[in-house]
Amino acid sequence: MRARIALTLAGAVALAGAAVLTVTTAGSREGEAAGRSGGPVSLAPAARLLALSTRPGERGRLISVPVTDPGRSPTVSPLSCARFYAAAGTGLCLRLDGDLTTYQLVVLDADLTERRAIPLVGVPNRARVSLSGRWVTWTVFVTGDSYNGGRFSTRVGMLDTRTQELVPTLEDWTVTLGGKPYEAADLNFWGVTFTRDDRRFYATMSTAGHRYLVEGDLTTRKLRTLMENVECPSLSPDGTRLAFKSAVGGDPGRGWRLSILDLATLRETPLAETRSVDDQAAWLDDHTVAYALSRGRDRADVWQVPADGSGTPRKLLADADSPAALGWTS
Template sequence: MTTRLRLLITALVAVLLAGVAVGYSALSGSRPEEVASTAVSGPRLVVLSNGRLSTVSRSDPSGPREVTEQRCDRVYSAGGTTSCLRPVGAFKAGELAVLDAGLREVRTLPLTGFPNRTRVSASGRMVAWTLFVDGHSYAANGFSTSTGILDTRSGAVVTSLEEFTSTVDGAEVDAVDRNFWGVTFTADDNRFYATMSTGGHRYLMEGDFSARTLRSIADDVECPSLSPDGTRIAYKAAVNGDPQQGWRLSTMDLKTLAITPLAETRSVDDQPTWVDDRTIAYGIQRDDGINDVWTVPADGSGVPAVLVPEAASPAPIG
């Protein structure tokens, strides 16, 4: 399928989804968190409440939340920068909106595709995004993603990680079936981790932004998320290597590559978030289509618990 045909199909589907979104918003506009808005101070979590950027107290995450007018499909905040992947609308492509600490829009980038993942480096300088441009599930055959990175300080934009030189076990890989998704940044703003899929394998890749390179670290790792201390990756792995069977959350020690399966045994199709060095948060959709943010200990102990009801896309701030 040509790129032009993919983009045409994406635009047509966007029009159809926009109509569905309008109906959904009308039906769900009276949900409690939509009408309850209150100032939240202290350590907080950024979440999406019915598609609107919101904050909750980390000491009372199921309590009152501050709901803004910013609408996003995916969101992440760090270092005073918020990345908001805005939804695709009727006759309107999506976009990346970069917001400052006061949630004022400082930059937008037009994007073609359906919002899927986004991350911001701890300093707030680097912003990454992943879009579906063909297919809408990592379990689907023939899916295609587009992953880019913005340096908010220099203004440099990498529209696709396919521009980087990629190596697996030291050998360069330039196959046309390469897909990248799920960026997570290290503390130095230059290095990052991401997933690369090619030839039926999914690899954890370590990237160097300035050198424009990516190298393989491990196999069967998707949607990595680096711990605050920089020593571990939380991620999802396809059960028995088959995404059709779902995904299991685990952590990996980056020094030893030792894997710790987490106590969450349900399938989790999300990029996990570290609330702190001991706790992993992630979204799971209920049977009624509403998402909840769950949490589980990072050491494999404990049991999953709801952290923020009726919310998605968590990120710790403050």
């Protein structure tokens, strides 16, 4: 049994980003004062891009731009999150719980009305919603695992928004590595993406210094490894490919490269983005992926690149991260 304690704020800002330190109340008009438009933002089906602002004065606020004109000034919502994602009228906001040391996950409906809030043990890192809007999942940084010498670990949780079933961890699931049963004290999971059937998912697992792409089954509570050096997978809308990041030369210290994995052949296609991208990419449609690219402390932009390895990266939305596309078509 691993000894666990909640992660305090100390040392976490460098990992989770300073956006987690910004709380903006519903009555604030910082966005409007900075020349951005304020107004209602919803998750109803429409062709638009949602993201979290990294702009000073509105950092962490949910912003929205239309697909047809992503260069226009975004609409700024009162909602403030550290991480955000949305699909099919369901939103997931990972946010501060009021005192700068604790967090909570909040499930939102299409009007951004809170449906459920759950205390979150750890610092937010990733958020995802299944294509149907049924399942939400999150990854947090935690510390206190006895095997880890005080360093950070990652932990995944999931919630079925229909039944309210909570999956607090994947660490007690049955794992098969290389076709053989596997048990270890140092299992870490992060970066979940769901399949369209709401039964299976893909994620990253690390153990013994290796990182693996795993496929999980929510019915059987089993996980199996597929291949190494695949992190933060993101399933394409047609369910045939995964966008992912991989450590250059297998060494995270050298940065990450974005690629596409064909699930039928396990063939990898490096994307035209050659800069280091430390993000879980989001598909805009079956042909294009988006991702946040840091440009200095607390600042980032959302970029897009073709999913077939061609073309060149193009900036999609300035001063933003946590992109989620609604209503895009192939």
